Amino acid sequence: MELTWIILLVVAPMFAGIATVCLRGHVMAQRIVGLASLTACVMMSLSWLVALQPSGIFVQQIGGWSAPYGISVIFDSLSGVLIVAANIVGLAAYIHSFGSIRPKTEKGWFHPLFHLLMMGVNYAFLTGDLFNLFVAFEIMLMASYALLCISATREQLAQTYKYVILNLIGSTIFVLGAGLMYGMMGTLNYADLARLVAESVSVGTPLPTGFFAVSVMLVCVFALKAAVFPLWFWLPDTYHTSPIAICALFSGLLTKVGIYAMCRLYPMIFAAPGVREMSDNWLPTVLAYGAGATMLLGILASLPLTNIRRILACVLVSHMGYLIFGVVLLTDASMSGTLYYMAQHMIVMTALFLCCGLIEIKAGTDDLSKIGGLCKGSPWLGTMFMIAAMSLVGLPPFSGFYGKVLILGEGIRIGGVTNWSLTAIGLLTGALTLLVMAKVWSLAFWSPSKSIRSSESYPSPKLLKAQTTPGYIAVGILVIASLAIGLGAGPTLRVTDGATANLSQPTSYVNAVFQDIVFPPDAAALLERVHGDHADADDSHAVELHEETTR
Amino acid sequence: MTLLLSICVGVIFAVSIYLLLGKELKEVAMGVFLIGHGANLGILAMSGSPFMNVGGSIVPKGPPILGTGQQMVDPLPQALILTAIVIGFAVVAFLLTLLVATYRRTQELWIDDLAGDGKAMFLIDGAETKGKRAA
Numbered sequence: 001m002e003l004t005w006i007i008l009l010v011v012a013p014m015f016a017g018i019a020t021v022c023l024r025g026h027v028m029a030q031r032i033v034g035l036a037s038l039t040a041c042v043m044m045s046l047s048w049l050v051a052l053q054p055s056g057i058f059v060q061q062i063g064g065w066s067a068p069y070g071i072s073v074i075f076d077s078l079s080g081v082l083i084v085a086a087n088i089v090g091l092a093a094y095i096h097s098f099g100s101i102r103p104k105t106e107k108g109w110f111h112p113l114f115h116l117l118m119m120g121v122n123y124a125f126l127t128g129d130l131f132n133l134f135v136a137f138e139i140m141l142m143a144s145y146a147l148l149c150i151s152a153t154r155e156q157l158a159q160t161y162k163y164v165i166l167n168l169i170g171s172t173i174f175v176l177g178a179g180l181m182y183g184m185m186g187t188l189n190y191a192d193l194a195r196l197v198a199e200s201v202s203v204g205t206p207l208p209t210g211f212f213a214v215s216v217m218l219v220c221v222f223a224l225k226a227a228v229f230p231l232w233f234w235l236p237d238t239y240h241t242s243p244i245a246i247c248a249l250f251s252g253l254l255t256k257v258g259i260y261a262m263c264r265l266y267p268m269i270f271a272a273p274g275v276r277e278m279s280d281n282w283l284p285t286v287l288a289y290g291a292g293a294t295m296l297l298g299i300l301a302s303l304p305l306t307n308i309r310r311i312l313a314c315v316l317v318s319h320m321g322y323l324i325f326g327v328v329l330l331t332d333a334s335m336s337g338t339l340y341y342m343a344q345h346m347i348v349m350t351a352l353f354l355c356c357g358l359i360e361i362k363a364g365t366d367d368l369s370k371i372g373g374l375c376k377g378s379p380w381l382g383t384m385f386m387i388a389a390m391s392l393v394g395l396p397p398f399s400g401f402y403g404k405v406l407i408l409g410e411g412i413r414i415g416g417v418t419n420w421s422l423t424a425i426g427l428l429t430g431a432l433t434l435l436v437m438a439k440v441w442s443l444a445f446w447s448p449s450k451s452i453r454s455s456e457s458y459p460s461p462k463l464l465k466a467q468t469t470p471g472y473i474a475v476g477i478l479v480i481a482s483l484a485i486g487l488g489a490g491p492t493l494r495v496t497d498g499a500t501a502n503l504s505q506p507t508s509y510v511n512a513v514f515q516d517i518v519f520p521p522d523a524a525a526l527l528e529r530v531h532g533d534h535a536d537a538d539d540s541h542a543v544e545l546h547e548e549t550t551r
Numbered sequence: 552m553t554l555l556l557s558i559c560v561g562v563i564f565a566v567s568i569y570l571l572l573g574k575e576l577k578e579v580a581m582g583v584f585l586i587g588h589g590a591n592l593g594i595l596a597m598s599g600s601p602f603m604n605v606g607g608s609i610v611p612k613g614p615p616i617l618g619t620g621q622q623m624v625d626p627l628p629q630a631l632i633l634t635a636i637v638i639g640f641a642v643v644a645f646l647l648t649l650l651v652a653t654y655r656r657t658q659e660l661w662i663d664d665l666a667g668d669g670k671a672m673f674l675i676d677g678a679e680t681k682g683k684r685a686a
Binding site: 145168173178183 | 571576579583586587589590591593594597598599627628631632634635638641642645646649652653656657662665
């Protein structure tokens, strides 16, 4: 289905970014513009997501250039669920920042950077080709680099280098991978790639030499963004120096974009039916080991820590392992569970970080050895933290449960030593998460209060109220959203099932993107020429292919 | 031609990885700068040779302009490279700004000094309280 307004999801944050640059110094006006943009994005994406049920796909061809040549923007259930979750998370972090961020920082470039980050994230979820995914990543990363070192303290600067340089190397590998993919396949459009891979498998022509290497390159880049096991060391250090609203936003969005790219490309292209079974394809095995190591090491790393921010960062990393496990299993149910778990993880993780922000405001630190007894003064904070923590752990009425059941259930059903051990690790990780969350909750809220602060260092009740009210609203939004997808798991899972169907059977996706293009019956022959000997790279197969395809 | 470009890409990557492993931030920034160029050159190498073989003689392909009727080079990788160059330019500008800001604030450009005496990755007790509080 054609829908001309999809790009508004990118344009709205972009205009909010530009407007907040112009309104610099007028904090109230900036906040109103930002809230308007984020609310509009939530509303638009939610209404489109409802409108395209049960299995529609909205496509917009930018500038009217038809699919493999122009830029396609695609809003299907997969992007839809994630955009709704991302914008709710963005809205909550934004509201929280009104109380928690220092006025000096807010008067700086906080607002424009925030909206540009949202723009990049929305675009990454919407775009339909690899190169625009690279551009979207760059927009998002550029904003995140600047947000990380926004107060320019020594610690922030030192951590920013680690993050910036790692991501720059990742981006370089990404752009090189995209270029190599174009050189081999003659296209960068996801739908076109999926079609070429599927046709190549069905005709029986071998995939071009190096296809596998390029898919490993791209998966490595996405794994770096997603903080999967060997590539996760940058995350726990990065997330504790920046203002808490920014940290919460990063925890909700940045890692999930990497997993999204994997969810989109892995079932359709890198591990499409037929490619996955090839004997030299060790990518699923490596990813499975990575998933297990991420789950186990992440949660073990969080055990001895006493800073809530660091604990949450390690738990965040550990739970990325579940998502990778779901992607590796690659059945309909596991992908659906992954998508569901990803959306709920965004919401819950951000809620926990924002709760941590409220704790910092109230107690002055996030060090568990110095705080306690918060339940007496702020019972609602304790309740909300408890709900979010239990969702993260995955206790039945809360949202984390359904995603875990689907992913781990598929792990048991498919069987095999790897899947069974990963399922066992998953269950162990769940139990250890419960332990960690119980430790945080009981030390921060339930233990007797420790008077580590001299009474004059407490903020006045009025100031405290002004600082915490936006935080309570923000956490409230997220907790309600998490409860809603937990208690309304049936409808939510129907949506994610629809998204999964499009991934495992990409025909409807491909047809939706190539609306009016009818492929010639001898497409297979053309394909053979593209996949044939590309070593003599002295004539441009790709251009010819495109010319002949449209004729 | 493609072979020559590939060798160039290899050399550039080798040099930039050497620079990236350096301990001074200026070196690292130059490494980042260079590795981006390596990737761009890689895409160019992948887009095929700019020459073609016409009846035994090697002639260059035409520019990608509609209506010239010649065999033309593939324009899309060049568009990709152009975009990547612009993005890389912005990133390098940001990185150099960050270097200047870091130097002004801390008077240090060596990674070890900046990271604080090679501290462990996970700081268990609150060694990082100084100046970090945002709230």
